[in-house]
Every structure is written in C-alpha cells, then in structure tokens.
Amino acid sequence: MNASLYWRPEIESLSAAQLRRLEAPLIAEQIAYVYANSAYYRQRFDAAGIRPEQVTDHASLALLPFTEKSELAAYQRQGQLFGPHQCAPTGDIIRMVGTGGSSGTPTRLGWTAKDVQAYDEMGARALWTVGCRPDDLIINCFNYRLYSGGIMDHSAFEALGATILPYGVGQSKQLLELLSHFPKQDIKGEYTLYSTPSYAVRLADLAEDMGIDLHSLPIRKGIFSGEPGLQVPGYRQRIEEAWNMRTCDFYGAAEVGVQSGECEYHQGFHFSSGGLVVAELIDPDSTEVIPMTDGAKGELVFTSIQRQACPMIRQRTHDTVQVFTDPCACGRHSFRFNVLGRSDDMFIVKGVNVFPLSVQEALLSLRPRVTGEFVIQLEHVPPTDIPPTVCVEISNDVPITEHQSLIQDIVAVISKHANFTPRVILVSPGSIASEHKTKRLYRVYEGDQTPALMPLTMEA
Ligand SMILES: [Zn+2]
Incomplete structure (x- = not known):
C-alpha cells in the first residue's frame, strides 16, 4: 500500500468488499437512528412496509424509498427550520448552510459538530486526491454567504492543513491586484485558485482589461467545482492557457457532503467518502438499482451513514454519471465517475x-x-x-x-x-x-x- 496516496489510508485503501463489511453495521445503525428520531422517515418506511431491522447492508438499503431535496424544501417553505428529516435537537446543530445554486430559495441544511468533522474528512480525502497538500495556499472564491463552497469547504481545506485565504465572490479587480502582489517563491507548496471554472474565465478576461499578465502571477494550480464544464477539453485548455496553470476538477454533493476529486490522470472523480456515505447507481426512469460495473451509466444516489443532524437516506442527486471500476494509473482503486449531466438539465x-x-x-x-x-x-x-x-x-x-x-x-x-x-x-x-x-x-x-x-x- 502506498500510504502517501491517501489522506486516510486505513479506509481509502480498502477493497470494495472490505469497505462493504465496514459499512454494513453503520447502515443498520443510521436507519435505526432516523426511524427513531424523524417522523418523516418513520412514516415513509412504514408506508413502504419496511421495518428498520430489515435494512442491514447495501443490498437491503434498496428496500427504502428515495429522498428528494425538493420535498424537504417544500416542508421548509411551510415553516420548518431544517425540515422533517431533522434527527438531532437544534441545540446540537452548530452550523446552517444553504444549497440551491444561483436561483430560487435555498434549502437549509444543518450540521452538528460531528457532522462538520465528517464533512471535513470527506473534503480532505478528496483534496488530497487532487494533490492539495498542507504547504499549499488556497484562494477560496466561493460564496461565503450561505453556501457550502464558502465556509464548509474552507474548513475542509483547514482540516487538511492548507493555508486558506477566504476571499468569497465579488470585488474581482481587487482580487487580481492582491494576487499580483503575491511573492513568487515564498511558499513551499502551490498557490491554488479554488472557484467555479467560469469564474476563472471571467477573471482572465478582467485581467486582460486591467493589463495584468496572469502568467506573471504565482498561481499555477486551480481546483474547480460548483459547475460542470472542465471535462470539456477545450474549456479546460482555455483556462490552463489563460492562467498557465494545472487544473483539477472537483465534485461536491452538498446535502450529503460528498466531495470527490480527480487525480493527476484525469480519469474521472475518485469516490473517497467510504465509511461516511454509501453510493448507489439507479436507472433514473425505472429507479431500479444498476450494478456498479465498469462503464455502467445511471443516476447517483447517496445515503449518509454517520450523520446526526439531517441524515439523507437514498437521496437522488439527479446527476447522470458513468462509473469506472478498472484500476486507475495512480494506484487508487475506489470507483471513479464522470458526470454526463444533471438529469434535471437534460x-x-x-x-x-x-x-x-x-x-x-x-x-x-x-x-x-x-x-x-x-x-x-x-x-x-x-x-x-x-x-x-x-x-x-x-x-x-x-x-x-x-x-x-x-x-x-x-x-x-x-x-x-x-x-x-x-x-x-x-x-x-x-x-x-x-x-x-x-x-x-x-x-x-x-x-x-x-x-x-x-x-x-x-x-x-
Ligand atoms: Zn487515479
């Protein structure tokens, strides 16, 4: 085992079968927990005729109904702070963030201290996969007002030990001026931009207008998340040429906290949330489970298995992906996936x-x-x-x-x-x-x- 490949080698280096053995009791525990603490899940399981004791492993998870974020959002609009899937008392919840992208009312998510730790753990594993190390300095250009990319990802970078500059969105000219004054050789690691890919393009256009040569800045790496596009070769090339930087694609599913990064071989996102979130693949039309075999295509469904505040059981992501189970050249053997599109966007x-x-x-x-x-x-x-x-x-x-x-x-x-x-x-x-x-x-x-x-x- 090459320990330096992983942030958490004792979990990430496990084979799929070993991981399933480790996760089975956690699945059973999580299902019993949500049944005991959430009237919403209790009613839904009862309506499906399923007792929590029947769900003891990955296969039996498929007995349970799916959870849709839109349904939980509807309960929030009716006046519930977090929604009917809240299992921990509000006094134990230490952080609230929203999801929902650029339009509409955000859906509120709650996290206990242990949930935040789990989010940081998933983030650190994925950031390690994209090559982020404690010596790196990260400029975080995600929105700190409400959204996960800001404060949640900020704390994942900190958990890994990287130095993080919380910039947020807006004031782009001032950002470019700030970056143009960064010393080139003063850090051992890499200056890294963390943003959406389209924001890197916007900054590049702005730099041109301001007469700033991006190649003269010390930023040589970008980690991009929040929107698709980096897998389109021309788009990736455009950013790499404009900034003279290496780019890494990063996937996040905010409700469950899954974060996944691509390694240096760019062969899809390595799923690295083992032991904390279970992934399933389904046919989006029939909702039947599709086996995770090499090349299989379907919609990703996530179940949190150690979540306290707002556990998500079989949450449909509406992300259509293709999975790969062949060994990656980097040596990691978790399954990888490419996002083909949001089934919502199709x-x-x-x-x-x-x-x-x-x-x-x-x-x-x-x-x-x-x-x-x-x-x-x-x-x-x-x-x-x-x-x-x-x-x-x-x-x-x-x-x-x-x-x-x-x-x-x-x-x-x-x-x-x-x-x-x-x-x-x-x-x-x-x-x-x-x-x-x-x-x-x-x-x-x-x-x-x-x-x-x-x-x-x-x-x-
Ligand atoms: Zn790899």
Missing part, C-alpha cells in the same frame, strides 16, 4: 436527449470567435419539436458584417455535436459569466427568469 428536442454540456463542447470549437459562454432558453415544454434559443457570447473583435455567418456556423456545430438545430442569438462579451455558478439552462415555459442579456444579432 431536455428532449425532436426525440433527442440533450445535455447543455454537449452545446458547450460544440461552441468551444468556434473559439476565439465566441467566448464559450452561453445560455439555453427553453420556451416550450419538452419533449417538443420547437428548438430552444441558444444565446451565445461573442468575442470583441467579430465585426458586425460577420455576425450572420457566425450564426450559421454556430447552428452547424450544435446540429453536428448536440443533434438539434437551435435558434441563435449573439450577445456581447462579458454578459453571461457570473461570479456565482453560471446557470446554462432556463426553463422559460416554467417562468424561469433569464438573465438580462444584450442581444447583438438574431438569426436572420
């Missing part, structure tokens, strides 16, 4: 399943005429034969005389790579990327508010 046009990621991939082939930023507006209830509108950000130096031919090229690449023919609107540079998570899909037919964009040219 839509059907003329019978074809479309994920926003495939549109992103298509648009990147047209750089530098387009920036790569875009939003999709779904005006009609899917499945539909009426194509959605794709608003595409263009570069400063595309003359207006070339707009129509650029629109034709955009339609052609999206038709080829994403298999639908969009209506295209060109928008001015810098109007889409945000400091928070960049939302790609707007369901206008549901009343989803699209951002205020400045249309330049529409399809003729």
Whole structure:
C-alpha cells in the first residue's frame, strides 16, 4: 500500500468488499437512528412496509424509498427550520448552510459538530486526491454567504492543513491586484485558485482589461467545482492557457457532503467518502438499482451513514454519471465517475436527449470567435419539436458584417455535436459569466427568469 496516496489510508485503501463489511453495521445503525428520531422517515418506511431491522447492508438499503431535496424544501417553505428529516435537537446543530445554486430559495441544511468533522474528512480525502497538500495556499472564491463552497469547504481545506485565504465572490479587480502582489517563491507548496471554472474565465478576461499578465502571477494550480464544464477539453485548455496553470476538477454533493476529486490522470472523480456515505447507481426512469460495473451509466444516489443532524437516506442527486471500476494509473482503486449531466438539465428536442454540456463542447470549437459562454432558453415544454434559443457570447473583435455567418456556423456545430438545430442569438462579451455558478439552462415555459442579456444579432 502506498500510504502517501491517501489522506486516510486505513479506509481509502480498502477493497470494495472490505469497505462493504465496514459499512454494513453503520447502515443498520443510521436507519435505526432516523426511524427513531424523524417522523418523516418513520412514516415513509412504514408506508413502504419496511421495518428498520430489515435494512442491514447495501443490498437491503434498496428496500427504502428515495429522498428528494425538493420535498424537504417544500416542508421548509411551510415553516420548518431544517425540515422533517431533522434527527438531532437544534441545540446540537452548530452550523446552517444553504444549497440551491444561483436561483430560487435555498434549502437549509444543518450540521452538528460531528457532522462538520465528517464533512471535513470527506473534503480532505478528496483534496488530497487532487494533490492539495498542507504547504499549499488556497484562494477560496466561493460564496461565503450561505453556501457550502464558502465556509464548509474552507474548513475542509483547514482540516487538511492548507493555508486558506477566504476571499468569497465579488470585488474581482481587487482580487487580481492582491494576487499580483503575491511573492513568487515564498511558499513551499502551490498557490491554488479554488472557484467555479467560469469564474476563472471571467477573471482572465478582467485581467486582460486591467493589463495584468496572469502568467506573471504565482498561481499555477486551480481546483474547480460548483459547475460542470472542465471535462470539456477545450474549456479546460482555455483556462490552463489563460492562467498557465494545472487544473483539477472537483465534485461536491452538498446535502450529503460528498466531495470527490480527480487525480493527476484525469480519469474521472475518485469516490473517497467510504465509511461516511454509501453510493448507489439507479436507472433514473425505472429507479431500479444498476450494478456498479465498469462503464455502467445511471443516476447517483447517496445515503449518509454517520450523520446526526439531517441524515439523507437514498437521496437522488439527479446527476447522470458513468462509473469506472478498472484500476486507475495512480494506484487508487475506489470507483471513479464522470458526470454526463444533471438529469434535471437534460431536455428532449425532436426525440433527442440533450445535455447543455454537449452545446458547450460544440461552441468551444468556434473559439476565439465566441467566448464559450452561453445560455439555453427553453420556451416550450419538452419533449417538443420547437428548438430552444441558444444565446451565445461573442468575442470583441467579430465585426458586425460577420455576425450572420457566425450564426450559421454556430447552428452547424450544435446540429453536428448536440443533434438539434437551435435558434441563435449573439450577445456581447462579458454578459453571461457570473461570479456565482453560471446557470446554462432556463426553463422559460416554467417562468424561469433569464438573465438580462444584450442581444447583438438574431438569426436572420
Ligand atoms: Zn487515479
């Protein structure tokens, strides 16, 4: 065993079978605990005709109903602070954060001191996987106001022993000025940017406007989370070239606290939350469990097995993934996964399943005429034969005389790579990327508010 591979070798180096043996009693204990302490879980298990004693291992977990975050959010809107799955008294809860991304009312999550410790542990394991070490200095550009990426991830970096600069979002010019004064050789580790990938792009554009050469800064590494996109090679390359940095992709599921990172071989996220969270793969339509075999595709479902405040039992993530169980070149043997898309974000046009990621991939082939930023507006209830509108950000130096031919090229690449023919609107540079998570899909037919964009040219 190569101990330096892992933050917690005694758990992370276990084989899948050894891990299952360690987790089985924890599953039984967690299920008995939620049944005893939450009327919500008790009623749901009773309605399914399942006694907690029947759930003693991974296979029997599948007897239980799923938990949907949206359902818990509905209880919160009716006046409950954390929701009906709260199992620990509020006096034991030491931290409240929210989830929910860039729009809508956030769902509140509570954590006891032991829950925070478990979150930090999962974070430290995943950060170790992406190569983060105690000598590194991290600039955290996630939102500290409410969201997990701020205070929760901050404490995971601290648990690992790294030096962390809590910057948060906003005041981007001041951030670039601050970074431009960092000494180059004064730390043994690496200066590391921690943000969404689209924020790294936004900072790069801003640096250009300010006349700051990012290559002259000491930031040589970026850990990116909060939104997909880094697995699109052109997008990753764009960030790496703009900053002259190595990039690592990072996955987080805030409700259960799972964090997963990719190793230096970029072969998917290594699942490293063993002993604290159990992962299942399901068919999102039939909800049947899919065996975790090499190459299998399905939706990830997570169950916390040592959670006190707000345990999540079989929580549907709506993340469609492909799993890999073959050994990774790095030597870690936990299963890995690639996120193919959020099943929430998928839509059907003329019978074809479309994920926003495939549109992103298509648009990147047209750089530098387009920036790569875009939003999709779904005006009609899917499945539909009426194509959605794709608003595409263009570069400063595309003359207006070339707009129509650029629109034709955009339609052609999206038709080829994403298999639908969009209506295209060109928008001015810098109007889409945000400091928070960049939302790609707007369901206008549901009343989803699209951002205020400045249309330049529409399809003729
Ligand atoms: Zn690996």
